[in-house]
Amino acid sequence: MTDAKKGKPPYFKCAGYKLAIGEKTYIMGILNVTPDSFSDGGRYDSLDSAVKRAGEMVSQGADIIDIGGESTRPGHKSVDALEQIARVVPVVDRLSKELQVPISVDTSSAMVAEKALQAGAHIINDQWGLQMDSGMAEVVSKSGAGVIMMHNGDNASYKDLMGDIAAFLTKSIEIAEKAGIARESMAVDPGIGFAKTLENNLEVMRRISELSALNLPVLLGTSRKSMIGNILGLPVDQRLEGTAATVTLGIANGVDIVRVHDVREMARVARMTDAMVRI
Secondary structure: OHHHHHOOOOEEEEOOEEEEOOOOOEEEEEEEOOOOOOOOOOOOOOHHHHHHHHHHHHHHOOOEEEEEOOOOOOOOOOOOHHHHHHHHHHHHHHHHHHOOOOEEEEOOOHHHHHHHHHOOOOEEEEOOOOOOOOOHHHHHHHHOOEEEEEOOOOOOOOOOHHHHHHHHHHHHHHHHHHHOOOHHHEEEEOOOOOOOOHHHHHHHHHHHHHHHHHOOOEEEOOOOOHHHHHHHOOOHHHOHHHHHHHHHHHHHOOOOEEEEOOHHHHHHHHHHHHHHHOO
């Protein structure tokens, strides 16, 4: 892991795109093509509505579009790979031709990832950090795509929260390297809301700068999540200000990409924060 000592790569390389790291915060717009996602389930599950929404998000400041074909909300029902492919691939195919930004697909299935990459996707956003499906790392490596590796787990039991998260992500990085994925094509995500209590999530937010030790771009996904709802006592559709607070703190502590629903507002928050913290 000698490369890790050189600091973050200067860019995040994902298929045909290179995103310079350190110059600005990138906005990843969430596009759920599912009937049951916690925030916007069913709103964009037709091809035309999904394509229209993606175009809107790019016009509002999205640098990346992240497409999900399976809800990961608490209590969600798993969706088999063929159903995910049926939901995601037609959208990827259209958007990769119509938009000039990287297209990410949110999946932990190598089969889904392979079909999405063949359809034109540029990034795989794996919520199990290449550790759920043993074929995932090779699929990403062969394609030259970028990969975002998120921390996850079966429960919220930790001896050392940030140490345990770093250890999980280090294993993910090692899997990626063994498969031949370049460090320039890797990013990590601490997994806010996944296998974590409210107290765990708040601690990750306070200590997120510690992930800089991994020397990779960091993605933060807090948009409208229950952490915000629990603190403010607000439903999903009233968590804009809480999301803005988490985005600001994250950027100030070294986050490079923020994954959000409210693209226009969070793009403004990111630009303002960047102006204060990036030199």
